[in-house]
Amino acid sequence: MVNNPIDDNPALNHSANETFPDADAYDPAVHAMRVSSPSAHIDMSLTAVIAAMVLGTTALITISVLPILLAALVSAGKIDTRAIGQIATGEMLGLATGSAFGAGLLRRGSFRLKILAAAAFLIAINIICWSIDAEIPLLLARTASGLLEGVLLAASMMVITYTKNPEKMNSYFMSASVVPMILCSYALPAEVTARGPDYAFTLLACFGVVSILAGLRLPVSFPVQTQDHRGDPAVLAPPWAKLGIFAVLVQFTATGAALTYAVQLAKEMSISDATVGVALAGLTISGMVSAFIVGWVGWKLKESVVLPLGALCQAITVAIMCYSHAPALYVTEMCLFGALWNGLITYALKMLIGLDPSRRLALLLQPVSMLGLAVGPLLASLVVGENDVTPAFASSAALYSFGGGLFLIVFGKIRSKDRRMVAT
Structure with a gap:
């Protein structure tokens, strides 16, 4: 068994306030093992990890604030209803783009300074x-705001992804980040309605201040890979790694399609607004509980089993939602939808780390998920009728099933590769 160079070398252990050494300050071979081996992790203080989770939460909070803010802008006469979708798509795509390219921006130079900026x-x-x-x-x-939020989210995910137990830490992060979303969803509508959209903008600015405070507890700089390992098969992601990230995109596209039309579906089934409120709260709370359970014990389960089976359960859940005319059944389905949504994210992260031990592919999880949540509503809008949104859920179920099939192909490739390695 190969010892972990980070655990064995005290020089590679860092606290939140230390600057990581440059590549020429230590053995390049150790550096390559550190960022490219299956055990490539960076020892950071608990304070730094918690700060990263706080930073990511402030970036994601816009998901719950934005719908309330846009409705307030309509009431204030600043935009019309048509602009709601455009502005929401702009900020979500900005968030996806910023988180996709943010890691590359943050790797070189001052990690902390760029976060603060x-x-x-x-x-x-x-x-x-x-x-x-x-x-x-x-x-x-709002698009520019989304880009900056994406950069902050990328910084958060860089720290979390390179911890010793990224699956566990990611589950805790997903669970903790939901708490302020629940509070905002519950308390903000009345406050923003009474005080106007500027109140929501002020709140988002305050979250920016929290981001600065969290950023001060993060590392000054982040380790960069200076060695070119493109010719080394030991550190290369296999060709089907792209298929794995595409499967994740399909899953989140399906989620975005169903989530967007969940409230309208309830209205078409004559379910009361009070019941819809309970269902939305249940969706969020069940997602938080699910993520916590996975972070506590569930992360040890095999992703090769959980992801395909979870995709099947998601497909069945959204399909049944079309027939959930009873309020209790609708609430139950929404809670199950939220639990599956958040609970499976950790297993997707495990899959991506397994496909690419350098963990660069894992950094794409958040931007790909945001992209799927932005594209899903657009695709669903092409199939819904004027007074019938059930086709959105049928397409969502089909996408979930397709994504589950892609997961099976990916894990089949992995098992085939493992068998060949054992044979040789």
Whole structure:
């Protein structure tokens, strides 16, 4: 059994306030093992990991605040209902883009300084939004805000992904990040309705201040890979790794399609607004509980079993939702939907780390999930009728099933490779 170079070398252990050494300050071979081996992790203080989770939470909070904010902008006469989807898509795509390219931006130079700068610009944009009254400037401002939020999310995921137990830490992060979302969903609608959209912009700016405080507890810089390992098969992700990340994209596209039309489906089935509120709260809470359970004990289960089986359960869940005319059944289905959604994220992370031990592929989990949540509603809008949204759930079920099939192919490839390695 090969010893972990990080555990065996005290020089590679770092606290949240230390600067990581440059590549020429230590043996390049050790550096290559550190960032490219299956056990490639970076020892950080608990304070740094918690700060990363707080940073990621402030980036994701816009998901719960944005619908409330956009409704307030409509009530204030600053935008019309048509612009709601455009601005929401702009910010979500910005979030996906920022988190996709943020890791590359943050790897070199001052990790902490770039985080602080992104948070400062985010505060400034939300303050500027107080004085914007036109749709196009608002669209541009919220898209820019999404890009900065994506960079903060990328920083958070870089720290979490390179911890010793990334699956466990990611589950705790997903569970903890839901708590402020629940509070915002419960408390904000009445406050924003009474005080106007500027109140929501102020709240988002305050979250930017929290991002700065969290950023101060993160490492000054992040380790970079200076060695070219493209010719070394030991550190290469297999060709089907792209198929794995595509399967994740399909799963989140299905989630976005169903989630967007869940409330409208309830209205078409004459389910009361009070029941819908309970169902949405149940969806969020069940997702939090599911993520916590996975982080506590469930992360040890094999992703090769959980992901395909989970995709099948998701397909069945959204299919049954179309027939959930009874309020109790609708609430139950929404809770199951949320539990599966959040609970399976950790297993997707395990799969990506298994496919690419350098963990670069794992850093794409958040941007790909955001992209899927943004694309799903667009695809669903192409199939729904004027007074019938059930085709959105049928397409969602089909996508879940397709994604489950892709997972089976990926894990089949992995098992085939393992057998060949044993034979040789």
